[in-house]
Amino acid sequence: MADAVPHETVSAFLSIEHLSIAFGGIVALDSLNLQVPRGALISVIGPNGAGKTTLFNCITGLYRPDRGRVRLDGRDVVGMKPDGVARLGVARTFQNIELFLRMTALQNLLLGRHLHFRAGFFAAALGTSRWRREEVHHRERAEQILDFLDLQEARDRRVSDLPLGRQRLVELGRALATGPKLLLLDEPSSGMTAEEKADLVFRIKDIREEMGITVILVEHDLKLVMGISDWVAVLDHGVKIAQGSTAEVQTNPDVIRAYLGEPEGWTSAGQVGTPTFNG
Amino acid sequence: MELRQRYEEDLTLVRGVLGWSALLALLAFLALLPVLAPGYFLYTASLVAVHVVIAVGLNLLVGYTGQISLGHAGFVAVGAYAAGVLATRLHVPWPGAMLGGGIAAAFFGFLVGIPALRLTGPYLTIATLGFGIAVNQVLTNWEQLSGGRTGLFLPKLAIAGVRLRDHHIYYLFAGLAAALVWIATNLVRSHVGRAFVAIRDSDIAAEVMGVNLTVYKTLAFAVSAFYAGIGGAMLAYLLGYLEPQLFTLFESIYYFSMIVIGGLGTIPGSILGAILLTILPQQLAGLKQYLPLVYGATIVLVMAVEPLGIYGRWLRIKLWFKTWPF
Numbered sequence: 001m002a003d004a005v006p007h008e009t010v011s012a013f014l015s016i017e018h019l020s021i022a023f024g025g026i027v028a029l030d031s032l033n034l035q036v037p038r039g040a041l042i043s044v045i046g047p048n049g050a051g052k053t054t055l056f057n058c059i060t061g062l063y064r065p066d067r068g069r070v071r072l073d074g075r076d077v078v079g080m081k082p083d084g085v086a087r088l089g090v091a092r093t094f095q096n097i098e099l100f101l102r103m104t105a106l107q108n109l110l111l112g113r114h115l116h117f118r119a120g121f122f123a124a125a126l127g128t129s130r131w132r133r134e135e136v137h138h139r140e141r142a143e144q145i146l147d148f149l150d151l152q153e154a155r156d157r158r159v160s161d162l163p164l165g166r167q168r169l170v171e172l173g174r175a176l177a178t179g180p181k182l183l184l185l186d187e188p189s190s191g192m193t194a195e196e197k198a199d200l201v202f203r204i205k206d207i208r209e210e211m212g213i214t215v216i217l218v219e220h221d222l223k224l225v226m227g228i229s230d231w232v233a234v235l236d237h238g239v240k241i242a243q244g245s246t247a248e249v250q251t252n253p254d255v256i257r258a259y260l261g262e263p264e265g266w267t268s269a270g271q272v273g274t275p276t277f278n279g
Numbered sequence: 280m281e282l283r284q285r286y287e288e289d290l291t292l293v294r295g296v297l298g299w300s301a302l303l304a305l306l307a308f309l310a311l312l313p314v315l316a317p318g319y320f321l322y323t324a325s326l327v328a329v330h331v332v333i334a335v336g337l338n339l340l341v342g343y344t345g346q347i348s349l350g351h352a353g354f355v356a357v358g359a360y361a362a363g364v365l366a367t368r369l370h371v372p373w374p375g376a377m378l379g380g381g382i383a384a385a386f387f388g389f390l391v392g393i394p395a396l397r398l399t400g401p402y403l404t405i406a407t408l409g410f411g412i413a414v415n416q417v418l419t420n421w422e423q424l425s426g427g428r429t430g431l432f433l434p435k436l437a438i439a440g441v442r443l444r445d446h447h448i449y450y451l452f453a454g455l456a457a458a459l460v461w462i463a464t465n466l467v468r469s470h471v472g473r474a475f476v477a478i479r480d481s482d483i484a485a486e487v488m489g490v491n492l493t494v495y496k497t498l499a500f501a502v503s504a505f506y507a508g509i510g511g512a513m514l515a516y517l518l519g520y521l522e523p524q525l526f527t528l529f530e531s532i533y534y535f536s537m538i539v540i541g542g543l544g545t546i547p548g549s550i551l552g553a554i555l556l557t558i559l560p561q562q563l564a565g566l567k568q569y570l571p572l573v574y575g576a577t578i579v580l581v582m583a584v585e586p587l588g589i590y591g592r593w594l595r596i597k598l599w600f601k602t603w604p605f
């Protein structure tokens with residue numbers, strides 16, 4: 001695939017250029033280019049082990065790429081620590097839910113507000129009125145997000161006691177609580193019922209349209225991706241093999257081969273257009 | 280605004296008639312203790328205050344932040360000897376010597392916290408264990424500092440030249456312990472405490488949500504060691520005498536037992552554990568040589584039966600009565 005950096009580089013909100021990382025012999029990302037405009041909602045799909053989660057880990061500073069650049073709003077974030085990247089306005093959810101299990105849902109969201117606290121250690125230790133005002137202010141924000149996600153009934157429950165679908169929502173809420181500019185969602189619908197998935201689609205739309213947050217969605221469920229993303233990028237073995245509308249991507253022979261892994265994929269291209277694509 | 284008011288109320292520590300009456304009853308009991316209890320018990324009560332301070336600090340690190348320390352006697356020793364040296368060699372009055380003890384221990388806590396950024400689980404436990412042993416060795420061998428075999432004698436506690444009697448010391452220590460418990464309570468419900476707990480539950484998520492691990496892990500160690508240092512300084516003045524054998528691995532396990540038995544990750548649990556493990560050994564004086572065994576076995580038992588300790592069990596009983604008989 002030609003590696004010319006697309007022309008939107010300059011205006012892109014998130015610009016990823018020639019991003020590469022390998023673990024031992026496994027190349028998880030191979031000179032990846034991805035340009036995400038401000039306010040976009042795009043999806044990244046690909047078979048297991050394609051490098052989708054690794055991409056998120058590189059953006060959020062959990063992994064340091066071997067080569068390449070990740071620029072957010074023109075600023076190179078490679079080499080920054082995760083908490084530094086968070087301060088720039090990047091928030092995410094995790095494929096294997098990483099909640100603070102022994103906290104309540106509300107406390108998880110309040111932790112999301114952590115980076116906005118200005119009161120210092122001594123103000124907290126002495127419970128000063130300044131700290132108190134801040135705490136109340138952030139509590140209000142957290143409550144708004146609980147309302148938005150319809151999580152009020154889970155507010156004071158320990159998240160370890162919540163069903164998986166609710167846990168995913170709490171994690172989304174915690175990410176929203178940080179007040180992000182860029183939101184990375186790693187398979188947010190897995191473990192959700194069909195009803196919860198439908199609900200989630202509306203919420204993600206709202207996040208993009210009403211809150212103006214740029215969203216990158218990693219999904220296995222292509223049906224979910226189809227209705228809402230501006231376009232889709234397909235990864236396979238760390239390489240971006242296709243990018244375009246869901247319709248274009250679905251009929252792309254490289255994509256079919258990546259998913260089916262066998263040449264028969266060619267002959268049954270008709271089937272591939274159906275939503276069973278990702279079964 | 281109505282909601283805002285409710286959030287404000289959620290931040291009040293003592294709530295309702297019941298909360299205030301319970302607090303006042305407790306304060307009255309503590310104030311009247313010198314009248315009610317026999318004289319020798321005041322010493323035990325002061326020792327309880329010392330152990331409460333140490334246990335609360337240890338729980339901030341172990342129960343809240345999830346960083347296991349088996350070398351806490353090392354921090355207590357640093358606080359005790361720093362206070363002792365400040366008081367005897369530099370003639371610093373006791374408030375300054377105690378504060379100095381806390382600060383010196385906090386500094387060592389910060390230093391031990393730095394490797395904790397890379398070490399996790401058993402490796403960190405071993406590192407803290409090594410620290411505790413190292414402190415004991417240094418004190419044993421550095422006789423100019425520790426006074427060698429003769430030990431280090433501290434001046435008596437006094438205010439404006441008037442020597443404090445046992446019940447004065449008890450009031451002073453109870454007040455100090457209460458103040459430090461209050462501060463710890465403030466901390467754990469604030470964004471600082473939430474960051475501690477977040478690191479315990481998922482340090483990856485904490486970091487990605489904007490918690491600086493370097494700052495908060497070293498902070499947890501420094502604060503915990505500060506409490507240990509103040510406790511050590513109090514102990515030094517209470518005993519009036521210091522020797523390295525007061526701060527061995529056995530003491531580290533002893534402090535650790537307090538928070539495990541009382542309840543990891545709770546302030547009331549730390550207090551309960553400290554009270555119990557101060558009074559119990561005195562009742563079991565005849566079994567002295569078996570105490571390490573008793574503590575070890577009790578820790579295992581608590582971990583297996585009620586990982587949240589006595590306080591956790593109490594909360595469960597309370598809940599059971601609330602929902603009873605349904």
Ligand SMILES: Nc1ncnc2c1ncn2[C@@H]1O[C@H](COP(=O)(O)OP(=O)(O)OP(=O)(O)O)[C@@H](O)[C@H]1O
Nearest residue numbers: 023026028046047048049050051052053054055095
């Ligand atoms: N920390 C790591 N150490 C070693 N190998 C890793 C590490 N992280 C990722 N990999 C490897 O990199 C490749 C890409 O993994 P990644 O988790 O990014 O895939 P993915 O697209 O998210 O897959 P899935 O759909 O299963 O979540 C895999 O082969 C994986 O084993």
Ligand SMILES: [Mg+2]
Nearest residue numbers: 052053054095
């Ligand atoms: Mg993945």
